[in-house]
Amino acid sequence: MVPALDRLLAWLFDLGEGGLTDLLASAIFIFTSMAFFALFGQKIQIWLTLRQVGASVDKLRLMRDKGRNLALEALKTLGGVEHGLEEKVDRFLEHFALEPESMDPAGVVWKLERILDVREKKFLDEVRRMAPKADEATIYNLEGLLEAATALNVLYKVVRHYYLLGKKTSSFYIVAQLQMLMPLLMKTARAYADALSAFKEGQPIGDGIGALVAAKLIHGRPFKRLVKDTIVAEVEMDGRRAYVVKAEGPGAKVGKPGEAVRKLLEELGDEVKAVIFVDATVKLEGEETGEVVDGIGVAIGGPGVEKFKVEEVSLKKEVPFYSILIKEDVEEAISPMKKELVRSADKAVEHIRSLLAEVTEEGDTVIIVGVGNTMGIGQ
Amino acid sequence: MPARTSLAISMTLLVLAIVFMIMGMRYMLQGDEVVSTAMLAAAMALTIASWLTSRSVAAARETPIIRMFEVSTELTCSSCGFKEVRAFRQGDYVFKPAGACPRCGGERFITAIFREEGSTPT
Numbered sequence: 001m002v003p004a005l006d007r008l009l010a011w012l013f014d015l016g017e018g019g020l021t022d023l024l025a026s027a028i029f030i031f032t033s034m035a036f037f038a039l040f041g042q043k044i045q046i047w048l049t050l051r052q053v054g055a056s057v058d059k060l061r062l063m064r065d066k067g068r069n070l071a072l073e074a075l076k077t078l079g080g081v082e083h084g085l086e087e088k089v090d091r092f093l094e095h096f097a098l099e100p101e102s103m104d105p106a107g108v109v110w111k112l113e114r115i116l117d118v119r120e121k122k123f124l125d126e127v128r129r130m131a132p133k134a135d136e137a138t139i140y141n142l143e144g145l146l147e148a149a150t151a152l153n154v155l156y157k158v159v160r161h162y163y164l165l166g167k168k169t170s171s172f173y174i175v176a177q178l179q180m181l182m183p184l185l186m187k188t189a190r191a192y193a194d195a196l197s198a199f200k201e202g203q204p205i206g207d208g209i210g211a212l213v214a215a216k217l218i219h220g221r222p223f224k225r226l227v228k229d230t231i232v233a234e235v236e237m238d239g240r241r242a243y244v245v246k247a248e249g250p251g252a253k254v255g256k257p258g259e260a261v262r263k264l265l266e267e268l269g270d271e272v273k274a275v276i277f278v279d280a281t282v283k284l285e286g287e288e289t290g291e292v293v294d295g296i297g298v299a300i301g302g303p304g305v306e307k308f309k310v311e312e313v314s315l316k317k318e319v320p321f322y323s324i325l326i327k328e329d330v331e332e333a334i335s336p337m338k339k340e341l342v343r344s345a346d347k348a349v350e351h352i353r354s355l356l357a358e359v360t361e362e363g364d365t366v367i368i369v370g371v372g373n374t375m376g377i378g379q
Numbered sequence: 380m381p382a383r384t385s386l387a388i389s390m391t392l393l394v395l396a397i398v399f400m401i402m403g404m405r406y407m408l409q410g411d412e413v414v415s416t417a418m419l420a421a422a423m424a425l426t427i428a429s430w431l432t433s434r435s436v437a438a439a440r441e442t443p444i445i446r447m448f449e450v451s452t453e454l455t456c457s458s459c460g461f462k463e464v465r466a467f468r469q470g471d472y473v474f475k476p477a478g479a480c481p482r483c484g485g486e487r488f489i490t491a492i493f494r495e496e497g498s499t500p501t
Contacts, residue, residue: 059444062444063444063445066444066445067445070445137472190442193444193445193446194445194446194448196445197445197446197447197448198448201450201467201469202469202470202471202472203450203467203471203492204472204473204492204493212473215473215474219474219488249472249473250472250473250475335446335448335494336448336450336492336493336494337492337493337494338493338494338495338496339493339494339495339496341493342491342492342493376471376472376473376492377472377473377474378472378473378474378475379474
């Protein structure tokens with residue numbers, strides 16, 4: 001039977017001597033490979049993806065540890081008590097703030113503002129206790145440093161959670177989603193890691209470009225504190241009376257620009273013909289860092305409380321809001337300010353002048369707000 | 380494995396792959412059966428070489444965990460406009476008074492603090 005089958009197959013496939021053995025061996029090899037990849041293909045893919053994500057998780061852990069150590073170093077040099085400092089920093093890094101309930105959204109902004117104010121005060125008090133020799137500006141810088149380290153800690157923990165969950169469940173879809181998001185998450189982590197040295201040294205960061213523009217307008221003129229951490233100066237600009245608002249530098253403060261505008265609009269009434277906001281904005285890939293663009297609306301970033309305040313008052317007072325935005329990358333926003341951005345501050349001042357010429361007349365009153373973190377920028 | 384070592388190994392494998400390929404072509408012209416073995420060996424050597432090269436290139440491109448930037452401080456005299464750029468010192472901030480101008484004796488201020496880097500779009 002077998003020799004007959006052998007002959008038949010040899011005739012069918014035109015095989016020579018020993019050809020059937022080769023054919024069978026090839027068939028077994030092909031089918032075994034197919035079966036292996038059909039059964040274990042996804043497992044191999046999960047293993048490879050997990051390896052890749054695992055390397056990123058390790059990098060995130062190193063960034064988190066570096067951030068923690070930098071914060072510890074900075075606090076120790078500023079008189080931080082040796083005993084128990086590490087525990088205090090670790091406790092700080094695990095700190096959280098719960099958002100207010102928004103099932104009934106009316107009034108949620110004020111609740112959020114209250115939570116943010118309490119959080120800021122608690123953080124600053126904590127830093128004051130950890131670094132008793134630090135001056136007020138350095139306290140704010142250290143708070144920024146610890147916030148960046150906290151953000152790295154949270155990012156690391158969340159990514160590690162999904163990495164371990166993917167490993168535990170062997171779910172390709174959890175691991176694949178994490179792998180797809182990894183480049184963006186690493187970009188965010190890189191931004192926070194770059195912020196560490198800037199906050200430690202108290203150097204101006206990219207986000208401070210709005211504050212720098214305002215500082216250029218204010219410099220050399222008397223100013224007063226208008227609301228918490230926020231100052232105002234009266235400046236004459238091309239025949240217009242401009243009230244220039246910025247956070248009080250040089251500590252890492254953002255102030256309350258929305259509250260300041262609201263107060264000024266209430267004080268000055270219908271006198272104000274325009275409010276101009278100058279702020280940094282995230283550029284799209286391919287756009288130039290430091291590009292200055294004009295627009296309409298309230299350019300105040302963050303959780304939205306300050307923007308809400310200005311928009312609320314705009315319903316009562318019919319004042320037009322203009323914005324001048326300076327483009328930069330996310331990584332540039334919280335790392336030391338680039339030279340291109342410093343140069344763009346002068347361009348932004350020119351934009352303000354031309355905007356004033358277009359929308360106001362000589363003798364008018366305007367409000368100019370430099371939005372952003374004023375670390376390393378005085379007035 | 381250090382990037383330099385893996386690059387050296389990949390270069391050796393590349394040379395080996397070229398030798399195998401030439402041998403395979405020679406066998407092919409002679410009608411020898413060893414042709415497939417030589418070509419398979421060449422393909423394997425090429426695969427490993429390219430994997431090692433990509434690894435070493437990625438390792439070379441890798442940025443440090445925490446980047447430290449070279450930050451400069453620009454001082455400008457408000458009277459004569461004389462500018463001086465020096466390395467950033469802790470405590471510097473924009474519009475901080477920076478003593479007398481070495482040229483005219485006028486008042487100097489810190490007018491900019493910046494890091495220098497390429498301006499190409501990312």
